[in-house]
Amino acid sequence: xxxxxxxxxxxxxxxxxxxxxxxxxxxxxxxxxxxxxxxxxxxxxxxxxxxxxxxxxxxxxxxxxxxxxxxxxxxxxxxxxxxxxxxxxxxxxxxxxxxxxxxxxxxxxxxxxxxxxxxxxxxxxxxxxxxxxxxxxxxxxxxxxxxxxxxxxxxxxxxxxxxxxxxxxxxxxxxxxxxxxxxxxxxxxxxxxxxxxxxxxxxxxxxxxxxxxxxxxxxxxxxxxxxxxxxxxxxxxxxxxxxxxxxxxxxxxxxxxxxxxxxxxxxxxxxxxxxxxxxxxxxxxxxxxxxxxxxxxxxxxxxxxxxxxxxxxxxxxxxxxxxxxxxxxxxxxxxxxxxxxxxxxxxxxxxxxxxxxxxxxxxxxxxxxxxxxxxxxxxxxxxxxxxxxxxxxxxxxxxxxxxxxxxxxxx
Amino acid sequence: xxxxxxxxxxxxxxxxxxxxxxxxxxxxxxxxxxxxxxxxxxxxxxxxxxxxxxxxxxxxxxxxxxxxxxxxxxxxxxxxxxxxxxxxxxxxxxxxxxxxxxxxxxxxxxxxxxxxxxxxxxxxxxxxxxxxxxxxxxxxxxxxxxx
Numbered sequence: 001x002x003x004x005x006x007x008x009x010x011x012x013x014x015x016x017x018x019x020x021x022x023x024x025x026x027x028x029x030x031x032x033x034x035x036x037x038x039x040x041x042x043x044x045x046x047x048x049x050x051x052x053x054x055x056x057x058x059x060x061x062x063x064x065x066x067x068x069x070x071x072x073x074x075x076x077x078x079x080x081x082x083x084x085x086x087x088x089x090x091x092x093x094x095x096x097x098x099x100x101x102x103x104x105x106x107x108x109x110x111x112x113x114x115x116x117x118x119x120x121x122x123x124x125x126x127x128x129x130x131x132x133x134x135x136x137x138x139x140x141x142x143x144x145x146x147x148x149x150x151x152x153x154x155x156x157x158x159x160x161x162x163x164x165x166x167x168x169x170x171x172x173x174x175x176x177x178x179x180x181x182x183x184x185x186x187x188x189x190x191x192x193x194x195x196x197x198x199x200x201x202x203x204x205x206x207x208x209x210x211x212x213x214x215x216x217x218x219x220x221x222x223x224x225x226x227x228x229x230x231x232x233x234x235x236x237x238x239x240x241x242x243x244x245x246x247x248x249x250x251x252x253x254x255x256x257x258x259x260x261x262x263x264x265x266x267x268x269x270x271x272x273x274x275x276x277x278x279x280x281x282x283x284x285x286x287x288x289x290x291x292x293x294x295x296x297x298x299x300x301x302x303x304x305x306x307x308x309x310x311x312x313x314x315x316x317x318x319x320x321x322x323x324x325x326x327x328x329x330x331x332x333x334x335x336x337x338x339x340x341x342x343x344x345x346x347x348x349x350x351x352x353x354x355x356x357x358x359x360x361x362x363x364x365x366x367x368x369x370x371x372x373x374x375x376x377x378x379x380x381x382x383x384x385x386x387x388x389x390x391x392x393x394x395x396x397x398x399x400x401x402x403x404x405x406x407x408x409x410x411x
Numbered sequence: 412x413x414x415x416x417x418x419x420x421x422x423x424x425x426x427x428x429x430x431x432x433x434x435x436x437x438x439x440x441x442x443x444x445x446x447x448x449x450x451x452x453x454x455x456x457x458x459x460x461x462x463x464x465x466x467x468x469x470x471x472x473x474x475x476x477x478x479x480x481x482x483x484x485x486x487x488x489x490x491x492x493x494x495x496x497x498x499x500x501x502x503x504x505x506x507x508x509x510x511x512x513x514x515x516x517x518x519x520x521x522x523x524x525x526x527x528x529x530x531x532x533x534x535x536x537x538x539x540x541x542x543x544x545x546x547x548x549x550x551x552x553x554x555x556x557x558x
Binding site: 347348349350351354355358365366367371374380381409410 | 415418419424427449450451452453473474475476477479530533536
């Protein structure tokens with residue numbers, strides 16, 4: 001741990017084919033909040049499945065079907081251990097964080113909420129943790145309330161009694177903002193929720209890729225995140241749910257694999273978590289996620305965390321040195337990492353992103369699927385850079401010089 | 412830097428910095444709002460119509476260099492044109508911006524935006540003002556036909 005275990009970055013990058021293409025200019029990839037690159041180990045796990053034991057899971061009695069089932073199910077154990085639960089029944093595989101949230105919105109919220117109930121979100125949510133609740137509220141007659149965002153980049157928790165009331169039935173908040181990089185005090189918020197008897201869902205899509213998660217310690221009811229933002233393949237989302245919560249919920253999708261028995265009239269649901277995994281799952285991708293978790297564990301999650309924090313704080317100070325450029329959030333005393341949004345007083349984010357791309361630097365420009373956050377800052381768009389463990393200080397310097405050239409060009 | 416010039420030509424940079432007809436209009440005949448949901452950019456277009464002619468046209472709003480320049484040059488090209496010619500120019504411009512080919516002789520200064528077709532994510536930027544114009548023209552058509 002610490003400096004001792006601080007990895008040789010060039011050695012890390014050698015694991016990623018996309019960073020080692022001699023026929024192409026070097027890729028400076030700074031859009032990791034969107035998705036991350038995949039190491040050979042992950043690609044190889046996916047490839048091995050298809051080449052050596054491709055079969056459907058939970059069905060066949062032949063050897064490779066059992067092998068596939070075993071590989072798929074072992075990732076469930078791996079995920080459970082990775083996020084701090086001993087009970088594998090807590091882990092449901094979905095196709096994305098968005099699907100995980102929708103699963104809870106349909107199977108829990110629509111079943112249990114009614115007129116007068118309140119769903120509490122925050123002003124910093126990604127649309128995926130906002131729209132499903134707007135829909136659930138419309139459907140059930142519940143009201144959507146939100147904890148406002150301070151311009152400093154943190155949630156306004158000055159008077160929690162205004163938001164947490166006896167009517168609050170669900171609190172759905174992101175663990176970390178995908179625009180500002182702010183890490184919210186979810187433990188405190190879960191405490192407030194518990195005090196009023198509300199259930200909790202934490203969107204950890206941005207947090208889990210670089211930080212240690214312990215769901216048992218958080219004591220949330222649901223926790224959701226994605227595999228592809230932590231070097232796994234696309235197409236795998238994870239829903240952690242407390243067993244008693246999952247038990248009371250109706251299935252989200254009906255079909256094969258989620259039932260115990262079916263007559264023409266009715267079906268008896270399978271046990272959790274299988275009740276929520278109708279149809280053939282993304283087997284290869286789940287197996288790939290298992291390899292990604294192994295890769296992260298080998299690197300050590302604490303080392304990933306400190307590397308990403310080092311890159312972020314370096315970039316924040318370097319960006320703040322540029323005249324005309326404003327960084328959103330990241331103020332002193334606010335826990336923030338990995339994601340930085342900024343804007344220039346004269347140059348539109350799309351133009352900045354386009355010019356940076358011509359220098360080989362991939363960044364994001366737009367509202368980042370979080371329009372309320374943009375509204376807060378009276379912006380229609382911002383430029384966003386986001387780091388992962390394979391990024392380097394040298395790449396930050398390329399970003400800075402790319403920005404300087406961009407400003408020169410538009411002067 | 413060369414492929415940069417292909418998209419961001421000097422004329423575009425100039426219109427971005429000093430957009431023409433970039434003002435609010437009080438005595439407009441029709442106005443419409445344009446919105447690019449991809450980037451959140453908003454634009455407001457004002458047109459004053461005398462008979463069949465566009466006697467004045469202006470716009471307001473925020474946007475990237477491509478969208479601003481496209482709107483700015485559009486207002487220059489359309490001022491004094493007939494509504495029928497504006498309809499024609501809309502079609503020809505849209506064709507140019509998606510194919511990169513100029514097949515008509517009314518494109519004029521808009522030619523500087525030809526390079527946009529190579530960047531599908533930017534085509535919407537260049538078309539924002541034009542789609543707003545189209546809305547206005549369609550509105551106007553509706554008014555005309557129902558009268």
